[in-house]
Amino acid sequence: MTLVAGVDIGSTTAKCILLEDGAIVGKSLAPVGVELVKDAERALEKALGEAGRERREVQAVTGTGYGRFKVTFGQYTLTEIGCHAKGAHYLFPGTRVVLDIGGQDTKAIKVSDRGEVVDFAMNDKCAAGTGRFLDVCAGALGFDVSEIGSLSLGARHPVKVTNTCTVFAESEVSAYVARGKDPKDIVAGLYASVVSRSLSLMQRVGVEPELTFTGGVSRNEGVVRTLRQRLNLSVNVSPLSQYVGAIGAALHGLERAGSPPP
Amino acid sequence: MESTSAKAPSFLSTAREQQRSMVEEYYAGLAQAGGAKRPVAYMLVGGNLTEIVRSFGYEVVFPEIVALNCAIKHVSLPNILHAESQGYGLDVCGYVKNDLGLQDLGGETPFGRIPPPDLLVCSFSGCYVYVKWWEALAEKYGCPLFMLDVPYMRDPEPQAEDRTYLIAQLKEFITLLERTTGRSFDLGELRRVLARSRRAEEGWVEYLDSGRGRPSPIEAYFEAVFYMFPINVLRGTEVAAEFYATVNAEVKERVRTGQYPVPEEKVRLVVEGVPPYPSYRTFWDFFRKWGAVSVAATYPKVGGLFDRGFLHDPGRPLESIADYSLGAYVNQSWPLRRKLIADYVKDFQADAVLIHGIKSCRSFTAGQGDLRDWLIHDLHVPTLYLESDHEDPRYFAPAQIKNRMDAFFESLGPRREPLVPPPGAP
Ligand code: SF4
Numbered sequence: 001m002t003l004v005a006g007v008d009i010g011s012t013t014a015k016c017i018l019l020e021d022g023a024i025v026g027k028s029l030a031p032v033g034v035e036l037v038k039d040a041e042r043a044l045e046k047a048l049g050e051a052g053r054e055r056r057e058v059q060a061v062t063g064t065g066y067g068r069f070k071v072t073f074g075q076y077t078l079t080e081i082g083c084h085a086k087g088a089h090y091l092f093p094g095t096r097v098v099l100d101i102g103g104q105d106t107k108a109i110k111v112s113d114r115g116e117v118v119d120f121a122m123n124d125k126c127a128a129g130t131g132r133f134l135d136v137c138a139g140a141l142g143f144d145v146s147e148i149g150s151l152s153l154g155a156r157h158p159v160k161v162t163n164t165c166t167v168f169a170e171s172e173v174s175a176y177v178a179r180g181k182d183p184k185d186i187v188a189g190l191y192a193s194v195v196s197r198s199l200s201l202m203q204r205v206g207v208e209p210e211l212t213f214t215g216g217v218s219r220n221e222g223v224v225r226t227l228r229q230r231l232n233l234s235v236n237v238s239p240l241s242q243y244v245g246a247i248g249a250a251l252h253g254l255e256r257a258g259s260p261p262p
Numbered sequence: 263m264e265s266t267s268a269k270a271p272s273f274l275s276t277a278r279e280q281q282r283s284m285v286e287e288y289y290a291g292l293a294q295a296g297g298a299k300r301p302v303a304y305m306l307v308g309g310n311l312t313e314i315v316r317s318f319g320y321e322v323v324f325p326e327i328v329a330l331n332c333a334i335k336h337v338s339l340p341n342i343l344h345a346e347s348q349g350y351g352l353d354v355c356g357y358v359k360n361d362l363g364l365q366d367l368g369g370e371t372p373f374g375r376i377p378p379p380d381l382l383v384c385s386f387s388g389c390y391v392y393v394k395w396w397e398a399l400a401e402k403y404g405c406p407l408f409m410l411d412v413p414y415m416r417d418p419e420p421q422a423e424d425r426t427y428l429i430a431q432l433k434e435f436i437t438l439l440e441r442t443t444g445r446s447f448d449l450g451e452l453r454r455v456l457a458r459s460r461r462a463e464e465g466w467v468e469y470l471d472s473g474r475g476r477p478s479p480i481e482a483y484f485e486a487v488f489y490m491f492p493i494n495v496l497r498g499t500e501v502a503a504e505f506y507a508t509v510n511a512e513v514k515e516r517v518r519t520g521q522y523p524v525p526e527e528k529v530r531l532v533v534e535g536v537p538p539y540p541s542y543r544t545f546w547d548f549f550r551k552w553g554a555v556s557v558a559a560t561y562p563k564v565g566g567l568f569d570r571g572f573l574h575d576p577g578r579p580l581e582s583i584a585d586y587s588l589g590a591y592v593n594q595s596w597p598l599r600r601k602l603i604a605d606y607v608k609d610f611q612a613d614a615v616l617i618h619g620i621k622s623c624r625s626f627t628a629g630q631g632d633l634r635d636w637l638i639h640d641l642h643v644p645t646l647y648l649e650s651d652h653e654d655p656r657y658f659a660p661a662q663i664k665n666r667m668d669a670f671f672e673s674l675g676p677r678r679e680p681l682v683p684p685p686g687a688p
Contacts, residue, residue: 117673
């Protein structure tokens with residue numbers, strides 16, 4: 001029996017996955033604050049609570065995400081790029097490209113048939129096209145981001161929204177609202193903007209099946225639908241898509257702890 | 263794979279000391295330069311005409327090098343902001359803004375006062391910004407501006423018509439120098455200067471070639487940048503000619519005693535692009551932590567691709583100066599630049615390529631994205647592209663750069679050797 005944990009401290013949430021002999025036995029997800037070490041501790045404790053396991057039983061903890069160095073109680077760290085490659089390969093072994101859209105980052109990762117990173121491309125310093133971008137623009141429309149997932153259904157004339165700057169996009173959305181544009185069309189425009197930005201990143205590593213979409217934004221059905229339409233390709237999305245980084249981190253610990261990955 | 267045993271950079275101690283005092287003496291000497299007795303010529307690094315102006319007794323100032331010295335000493339931002347307050351936009355080259363800001367603020371730097379130019383020599387070799395920059399200086403100082411129009415290098419060897427065109431311009435330049443200094447051209451003196459240049463170039467090439475060693479006894483990017491100063495700024499002087507003998511003796515000693523710049527060489531890199539001077543040490547540290555050493559780099563060759571055969575020749579003075587200007591790295595077409603990098607990867611047994619793109623440079627940097635794709639997709643060489651700036655500290659985002667670098671080095675592990683993670687690192 002090998003019990004390992006992966007803790008992913010992202011820009012907006014902390015996620016933890018517990019793997020026992022390669023199977024997920026516990027998970028947790030919570031927003032992060034300013035005390036990342038405590039957030040990481042809490043994420044682990046919560047996942048342990050869900051699994052009914054004790055901290056001392058955990059043989060390896062791996063930190064990932066921007067806050068990976070705050071998982072101070074862990075033994076290993078691995079960037080979220082490496083973790084998303086491993087995690088996506090675990091959930092969908094045929095994965096060759098991972099698109100990960102998180103709170104402030106978009107990454108396209110080319111993956112080998114063993115779940116290793118072959119190449120990757122990331123968005124530059126602007127958060128345009130990320131989860132934060134959708135948050136801000138949803139706010140300008142008067143919605144919470146969780147409410148706009150299916151809003152683009154039935155859009156007839158999607159508007160054009162810039163994908164180079166979050167602040168410009170927000171003002172554009174406000175201007176469309178002021179001009180009385182249908183919110184459906186505005187949201188459809190936002191999704192097209194997110195997807196076209198992701199496509200240019202994916203093209204840098206090369207798009208090929210299977211594509212696995214991960215990160216918080218992959219839970220937005222409108223973005224997933226737009227992506228599928230634009231690529232004319234089936235896109236893997238797991239109900240655990242927000243945990244892919246943490247899964248990859250746990251797998252890294254499992255490799256280190258001596259057991260082969262499943 | 264991240265090594266936690268990275269120590270402070272090990273420099274060639276005597277050479278480093280000598281280099282430091284050469285820099286100090288050079289800037290101290292500039293304080294007295296200017297005017298008829300010791301006139302000052304401003305020159306650009308790529309394809310410069312140092313030897314000719316030296317033979318006429320000019321002191322040479324390279325504003326690009328002054329700019330990088332300002333950046334490394336963390337004093338570039340006030341100059342940049344001053345230039346921006348005068349209307350130079352955010353996307354204007356940081357070197358240009360540092361220089362024009364500094365000039366307008368009086369030329370004082372922590373390493374000495376930079377004298378205004380008596381002559382501006384623009385070797386237009388690949389960067390169109392050079393022309394506008396030198397025109398702005400000419401307008402400010404009202405001094406003669408000589409524009410050397412260097413045709414773009416399309417073939418591996420200089421073409422006869424290009425050489426003829428350049429030699430004709432060099433003759434015009436000599437006439438201008440005779441007129442402005444009141445001195446006659448002294449071919450013998452030019453040959454002597456060229457002979458000293460060549461000695462420095464041969465020593466420099468020997469230093470660069472030692473990156474072929476496994477492990478490499480030199481850091482061919484971060485460390486080589488220090489040793490670029492004599493070859494670029496002092497070329498044609500006796501101190502520069504002698505300097506590389508000291509450097510190479512120390513490199514040999516390193517090999518004999520097994521003292522390498524990276525204690526455990528794990529990744530051999532070829533590096534392309536200008537360094538992020540405002541965060542030079544931080545950037546270097548990111549590499550050393552992974553046991554990565556640069557074994558060859560293109561940037562230290564911006565002052566001359568001497569390792570590819572463009573050596574000054576006192577026996578063919580004007581011809582070799584023409585060939586030198588044509589062969590400037592920034593003046594090479596992309597197919598030639600690509601080939602050079604691919605050759606370095608092969609000849610120096612590199613594992614990967616790192617490209618550092620410069621936000622505010624659209625000459626040297628344009629095309630690096632395609633270079634990355636070509637290396638990865640056509641040559642299957644793992645390549646990382648990072649971007650910040652050579653001069654403007656506002657563009658360096660350490661967390662993002664480190665993250666990309668960590669991910670890159672992690673990904674090299676499985677392809678080369680088992681990945682050994684840092685225990686509880688950062
Ligand atoms: S090549 Fe780039 S860095 Fe050099 S002067 Fe031109 S724009 Fe500036």
